[in-house]
Amino acid sequence: MILKEIHYIYHNELDAIYGSDEVDSFFYWLIEHYFQCNRLTLALEPQFALTKTEEQPLFEALSRLKNQEPIQHIIGETEFFGLPFKVNQHTLIPRPETEELVQWIIKCHSERSEESQLKILDIGTGTGCIAISLAKQLPKAQVFALDVSEEALKIAQQNAEINQVNVSFLKANILNKDESLSVLGDASKFDIIVSNPPYVRELEKQDMKKNVLDYEPDLALFVEDNNPLVFYEVITQLAVDKLKPNGQLFFEINQYLGAEMQQMVKAYPFEHIELRQDMFGNNRMLKAELQ
Ligand SMILES: C[S@@+](CC[C@H](N)C(=O)[O-])C[C@H]1O[C@@H](n2cnc3c(N)ncnc32)[C@H](O)[C@@H]1O
Numbered sequence: 588m589i590l591k592e593i594h595y596i597y598h599n600e601l602d603a604i605y606g607s608d609e610v611d612s613f614f615y616w617l618i619e620h621y622f623q624c625n626r627l628t629l630a631l632e633p634q635f636a637l638t639k640t641e642e643q644p645l646f647e648a649l650s651r652l653k654n655q656e657p658i659q660h661i662i663g664e665t666e667f668f669g670l671p672f673k674v675n676q677h678t679l680i681p682r683p684e685t686e687e688l689v690q691w692i693i694k695c696h697s698e699r700s701e702e703s704q705l706k707i708l709d710i711g712t713g714t715g716c717i718a719i720s721l722a723k724q725l726p727k728a729q730v731f732a733l734d735v736s737e738e739a740l741k742i743a744q745q746n747a748e749i750n751q752v753n754v755s756f757l758k759a760n761i762l763n764k765d766e767s768l769s770v771l772g773d774a775s776k777f778d779i780i781v782s783n784p785p786y787v788r789e790l791e792k793q794d795m796k797k798n799v800l801d802y803e804p805d806l807a808l809f810v811e812d813n814n815p816l817v818f819y820e821v822i823t824q825l826a827v828d829k830l831k832p833n834g835q836l837f838f839e840i841n842q843y844l845g846a847e848m849q850q851m852v853k854a855y856p857f858e859h860i861e862l863r864q865d866m867f868g869n870n871r872m873l874k875a876e877l878q
Pocket residue numbers: 678679680681682685710711712713714715716717733734735736739759760761762783784785786806807808
């Protein structure tokens with residue numbers, strides 16, 4: 588079949604679900620992935636034809652997209668901070684808001700220009716996107732990354748290899764203080780602790796799309812309505828023990844809980860607590876420095 592015809596079928600079957608622009612971006616992403624060709628190919632070679640075997644993955648992808656499966660799961664990878672990352676059903680798909688958090692950390696570090704080797708801990712690493720991007724951008728840093736999910740850690744390890752960085756991955760339940768302290772061992776303290784932990788309240792599920800609810804791991808997303816800051820509080824307490832003096836704590840946060848987050852962190856010996864908005868104007872990041 589001619590590629591242009593398959594493009595037409597995509598619009599016919601998917602526009603009602605996603606809108607035309609998004610369908611275009613899915614289609615170009617898929618042909619780039621499967622055939623290393625792009626939208627120019629469609630324009631310059633209107634008769635570009637695929638064999639039955641070649642077109643099969645495009646039709647498989649079409650039926651998965653109809654079920655609102657994320658395109659990143661279909662392709663098995665995504666891009667974060669300009670780097671490739673494998674993803675699967677056990678890992679959260681890295682979000683652009685999290686790239687802004689990484690950018691902020693790098694900027695703060697360049698302003699501080701420390702002499703000694705930086706030591707960084709990423710809690711709830713998932714695909715490893717934060718830890719690996721930081722390791723790539725700050726090649727002298729010693730980076731540790733922790734998650735409770737064995738499956739997520741396998742993907743994170745593969746991502747570190749793909750991106751040729753050295754990250755030490757640790758398995759622990761951060762809500763269990765003894766367990767996390769024991770995997771962190773007697774290692775010297777950290778300059779930076781960063782986390783994008785689960786922060787979506789059950790009550791927010793009603794506003795979420797099927798592609799997230801049905802395909803992304805609950806373990807990465809949800810917290811109970813009556814204790815939405817549970818991860819942040821535990822991590823803030825750990826940071827009091829595990830950060831060096833003047834060490835920095837960075838969080839990605841629930842946009843609706845900025846004030847509560849500031850209030851919570853203020854109860855601990857942190858200063859210069861700063862809330863930051865993402866590109867959509869939502870409270871999304873918080874930074875604090877240990878006194
Ligand atoms: C919101 S995702 C963030 C993933 C990745 N850091 C990112 O920014 O895309 C939260 C991560 O926390 C992990 N997690 C959930 N509960 C945990 C726990 N009790 N201890 C450690 N990690 C946990 C999940 O497996 C998931 O990978």
